[in-house]
Amino acid sequence: MKILYGIQGTGNGHIARARAMSRCLVEQGIEVEYLFTGREKSKYFSMEEFGDYQTRRGLSFITERGCINYTKTLMSNNLWQLWNDVNDLNLSHYDLVLNDFEPVSAWAAKKRGVPSISVSHQNAFRYAVPLQGASWIDRQVIEYFAPADHYIGLHWHHFEQPILPPIIHTTNLECREEAFVLVYLPFESINDITELLLRFTRQSFVCFHPEIIEHTHIENIEFFPLSFDTFQSSLSRCKGVITNGGFELPSEALSLGKKLLLKPLKGQFEQVSNVATLEELGLATRMDILDASVVRHWLDESSAESVTYPDVATALACWIKQGEWGDTTVLRQSLWEKVDFPSYVTRV
DSSP states (O other), rough: EEEEEEOOOOSSHHHHHHHHHHHHHTTTTEEEEEEESSSGGGGOOOOOGOOOOEEEOOOOEEOOOOOOOOHHHHHHHHHHHHHHHHHHOOOOTOOOEEEEHHHHHHHHHHTTTEEEEEEEEGGGGGGGSSSOOOOHHHHHHHHHHHOHHHHHHBBSSSSTOOOBBOOOOEEEEEEESSSEEEEEEETSSSHHHHHHHHOOOOOOOEEETOOSSSEEEEEEEEEOOOOHHHHHHHHHHHSSSEEESSEEEHHHHHHHHEEEEEEOOOOHHHHHHHHHHHHHHHHHOOOSOOHHHHHHHHSOOOOOOOOOOOHHHHHHHHHHHHHTTTOOHHHHHHHHOBBBBBOOOOOO
């Protein structure tokens, strides 16, 4: 079997899932080639697992100081280029298109009648899961942004819906707790982040940000440029994580037992919904702005307990190889049976 795996590259969460899936697909003897869209090729990093991957422009969004700038987003996306990329993508030598919310490969598969499976957190919002702030346009994006023949949604809880637990690639990390807090707020201004963290002189922070070019140290803050290995090492050793409301990093933090403070990206319903969901489950604290009082209270909270999630990537790769793509019943039941939540989770 030969697969084209299309991955939304705007954020690093989709790429993190693809890292986990890449190893498992190879172990199943599946030949995989990769297509990334959503950012310039020079902006990708630590991509060795994906070999000679392809890139296209795709679609993305523009943020400023923690908010989506809709005007700049509309101006930066080129639908004519998207349609040309869809028409030019050759799928003749693939048996399947696997997709993580990536529009070029999704629409190319639909246009050419190539079987397609979509695996993403966004797909969970096709079902009755907690949802906040979704406009009519947001619902249309979920429905039509990356169409597929079969949809698999991922979420932290099943909510009695036909979805799967998160795909996590940190299951083999050796976890311990040191005194620093990991900060990853890529949609916030680095100046705003620095101003916030400098208030807590007795707390050390390790901060990763796209604007950081080289490793630097300012008082109680250590800054790093984006690096997969360095980030993973910091994640395994920190005592807590301050980040936005994405899906993959909170999933990794939960599995490692790291307490979470989340600031959703304003205007992005997925992040707003994610943060509300984890807050409702008792698995995270939220702040709607970079709020020193919330950070201070959160720093005083006790350590978290880990959520045990199974090896979803291996199970999913086996299911893909078997070819019975219309039925996920056994796959779903077997995976959720292995999930173990801490006793304080409010909904199990």
